[in-house]
Amino acid sequence: MRIFVTGATGFIGTALVTELLQAGHQVLGLARSEAGFKALTAAGAQAQLGTIEDLDILSASAAKSDAVIHLAFNHDFSKFAANSEADKLAIETLGAALKGTDRPLIVTSGVAIVAPGRVATEADPHPPANPRLPRASEAAAVALVDQGINASTMRLSQIHDTHKAGLVTYLAAVARQKGVSAYVGEGRNRWAAAHLLDTARLYRLALEKGKAGDRYHAVAEEGVALREIAEAIGRGLNVPVVSKTPEEAAEHFGFLAFFAAADGPASSAQTQQRLGWNPTGNPTLIEDLNKTNFTEG
8 A cells, every 4th residue: 555644754653654664565754854855765665745734735645645644743732722723634634635535544642531540442532622632633533434534543652662752751851851750649640651663563553454433542551650650760860759749740740730640541452352453562661761861852
């Protein structure tokens, strides 16, 4: 298949492009810069300069592809609402280009807030967007399915290797800035996690075996306690590990405060059964964090 990938030069996208090419697929990757363009070409993919705000480029690239994987998102959280709206428009544009065909579109979402306080499953609907959490990618995908478009959703956990680890990377940046690695309360709240290479393989399997309307969970570890994560960051930075009260959390963590206190474990049992995905679970999140150089910004 010829697959159009947005976010093709990002953390997950780079691994996904390699996974797809090694499986014999052709890849057209969206690149925001000349450096990204050259990197995709060097990897053996075709490249298209542009961003997810270039709707004409998205439409044309999707129309000439056999499938689309939408990974790109602007993670400047100072413009979260505007970036979420751009993401929604991109998804709608990609879907419109595929309408009337059975060509698949995989949209990216997250598991962190699906079912706070209990283990989220693929059967759980995603909560509606709200002013605090305005991203509406999953709702946009559902709307496309209602129009007869072959869209599905990939819910990401904390995707990690020894260089990045989802929101954990932002926690480490706060710890580096503040001189302490913190968690909220007793730090028993949990974040689900999966390794980068397991995740890239899952996207490929969802592309090859998935069905319209399905939700998939990129989860190898159902829940890692935030205190354990904070302790790993503390070791890496050689800074104290401290507890913050809920009242102190907002000032300390900034935009991360909500997530730092959130309990978001998740299961991937249905995903594994449907797609034959068997995540290795190795290295674990903590094992990767123990090898991460947190002193580099």
